[in-house]
Amino acid sequence: MTTPERLTGKQPMCALLVRSLTRTVFSGLSTHRSTAAAGCRSAFQQNRRSKMSYTTVERGAPNSLDYRLYIKGANGFVSPFHDIPLHANAEKTVFNMVVEVPRWSNAKMEIATKEKLNPIKQDVKKGNLRYVKNCFPHHGYIWNYGAFPQTWEDPNHRDQHTECKGDNDPIDVCEIGQRVANRGDVIQVKVLGIMALIDEGETDWKILAIDVKDPLAAQMNDIEDIKKLKPGFLEATCEWFKIYKIPDGKPENQFAFEGQAKDKAFALNIITETHEQWRNLVAKKTDSAGIACENVSVGSSPFMMTQEDAQAIVDKSAPVAPAEPINSEVDKWHHITKL
Structure with a gap:
């Protein structure tokens, strides 16, 4: 096969x-x-x-613990964390976004930061696959959700704005355009703003961006354009992040800046900071905090490996298998009565 x-x-x-x-x-x-x-x-x-x-290569069975989605470039397999460029144009005004979770879906997929080649896999809690709950009136994720490659929120760095340390992940992105993307897509986006979620005491930045091919992309250049052209969207985003863990018995999440989104200029500064933190990570200038830094393209990195090494990692993963069934509990609605 x-x-x-x-x-x-x-x-x-x-x-x-x-x-x-x-x-x-x-x-x-x-x-x-x-x-x-x-x-x-x-x-x-x-x-x-x-x-x-880029193409995607599935391994294992979807909806299982061994499922992995690897990313392949023109010359072979790449790490979506380390090898895909952050910037998509020479002017550095457009960014590459790796889509982990398509809009309206529930599986909590993420770049596996602690596995070599950093495939996309489903998050696991207490041995079980994680699915976000449907918190009325939302269904699954309300944006295409993913991350910027070549960024890292250093868990040893205390942010001056939030006074909390980073969450040890690439910076998260909420893409707000009209298209439902596919898992593993690498899309080009414009940055519009940012929100600062405080997730269990850690800084968890959320970039707000739009696909450059979206019909509204030409009209959207900063945070005020979201308010103007998509009224209520920022409020819905804030509510979603506040309540999505409540059905799991967790308290309401908190935001810095009283839940208000910051503008594009602020967002670009945070992206620059997290890009520099990533540079230090792959150059072995800082504690890796368990991150797998193997890559095939960062010439200054002591973690650089060959395409043969990358292929061997994929070859050792579980073989492709039919998708396993999903528990019907995933479709349940949850009504949050207290905010």
Whole structure:
């Protein structure tokens, strides 16, 4: 049986530019050789950064403890935590987002930060797979939920705004566009704002972003645009995070800034900070806190491995199997009567 793969984008197209520049170099314009070569490299790198495609490879049985979703790039398997670039364009105004949980679904999927190659897997609590409860009027997650690659909320760093330490994960992203994404998609988004959840005493930033291909993307550039074009959405987001653990017997979650979202400029500063914390992580300049830092592309990292190593990790995972049934309890509605 072959491993199923799903295309999540377009292949980069720089071949014509390479051939054109090669002909120019060898037509006698030797004085322009260095400039042309540098221009080709720059154009290729920018095009590759913005249009690189990824596929997903499933292993194990969906809805089981051994299910894993690996991400594959043009040259082989990659870590969605360490190898996918944070920025999707040269101007650093568009970001790559790894979708862990599609909108309206309940399975609490996440990048496995402590496993080599960091596949997406379902979170486990006391030996059981985790599903978020349907807290009326919400069903499952109300956005496409995921993370920014190459970011890390350092659990040894106390944030100056929240006075709480990081949660040891990549920074979370709520994508608010109209499309329901697929698990494992790598989509390009614009940052609009940020909220600061305090989850069991840890800082858990929530980036608010929109897919650049969404019909409203051109009109949405900052937090005020969400208020204008999607009235009530910020309030619903705040409510969702406050109450989603209550059916599990947990207390209501708290927010910094009295639950108010901060603007794009504030969000970009937090992203920059968490990107730098990630750099220190993969460079082995800080305590890894149990994080698996193996990667195939970060040249300055002592954790860099070969594609053969990456392939071996996937080969050792559970073989593909049919999905296991989901307990009907997942569809139950929960009415939260006290906020």
